[in-house]
Amino acid sequence: DAGITQSPRHKVTETGTPVTLRCHQTENHRYMYWYRQDPGHGLRLIHYSYGVKDTDKGEVSDGYSVSRSKTEDFLLTLESATSSQTSVYFCAISGGGTANVYGYTFGSGTRLTVV
Amino acid sequence: AQKVTQAQTEISVVEKEDVTLDCVYETRDTTYYLFWYKQPPSGELVFLIRRNSFDEQNEISGRYSWNFQKSTSSFNFTITASQVVDSAVYFCALSDENTGNQFYFGTGTSLTVIP
Numbered sequence: 296d297a298g299i300t301q302s303p304r305h306k307v308t309e310t311g312t313p314v315t316l317r318c319h320q321t322e323n324h325r326y327m328y329w330y331r332q333d334p335g336h337g338l339r340l341i342h343y344s345y346g347v348k349d350t351d352k353g354e355v356s357d358g359y360s361v362s363r364s365k366t367e368d369f370l371l372t373l374e375s376a377t378s379s380q381t382s383v384y385f386c387a388i389s390g391g392g393t394a395n396v397y398g399y400t401f402g403s404g405t406r407l408t409v410v
Numbered sequence: 411a412q413k414v415t416q417a418q419t420e421i422s423v424v425e426k427e428d429v430t431l432d433c434v435y436e437t438r439d440t441t442y443y444l445f446w447y448k449q450p451p452s453g454e455l456v457f458l459i460r461r462n463s464f465d466e467q468n469e470i471s472g473r474y475s476w477n478f479q480k481s482t483s484s485f486n487f488t489i490t491a492s493q494v495v496d497s498a499v500y501f502c503a504l505s506d507e508n509t510g511n512q513f514y515f516g517t518g519t520s521l522t523v524i525p
Binding site for chain 1: 414445447453454455457460501503511512513515516517518
């Protein structure tokens with residue numbers, strides 16, 4: 296029943312390499328988000344998108360870029376991965392509008408380890 | 411600035427006990443939204459409840475209840491007659507009119523229910 300899927304689920308990469316995480320939704324929602332989850336920090340917003348080619352920065356956007364060329368796909372790229380980017384990454388969508396009205400539906404997460 | 415504090419990092423209870431998870435928030439907006447999410451050991455994030463700042467009625471859903479008090483800026487979550495399946499990390503989150511697309515999450519409370 297998942298309307299939102301993330302790939303890969305797990306990834307180990309080396310410091311300095313580029314990494315792209317993919318979020319795919321089948322709900323045709325306008326808003327999509329990338330969060331990272333770290334112990335002691337809860338979840339923090341990296342970037343979000345409010346439409347095709349429309350994106351904005353969140354609280355912890357340094358070192359990350361995003362792209363949205365289709366409604367259903369939202370890509371998160373680490374141009375040159377660092378150990379501080381080891382985290383669990385969650386993609387989210389909000390149903391029909393802004394998140395504060397509709398809340399988030401989260402993907403299953405991607406566990407990224409940078410060695 | 412927006413902030414959510416979950417002072418209880420870990421809680422352990424014996425099955426069938428009641429347990430309350432605390433959430434204290436900070437915002438300067440008069441219109442804001444509060445959420446609770448559950449993260450079971452499998453790792454997904456599950457939406458539990460959304461409450462806006464104009465609705466101070468407490469809510470009950472089965473064994474779950476929420477107490478929203480604007481006077482103390484708190485939105486506490488009580489589980490009655492806890493069960494092992496309630497073992498999870500619980501996150502409280504805040505968004506407001508100025509940051510409608512960004513949620514501010516607390517650091518989470520890890521609840522363990524001992525059989």
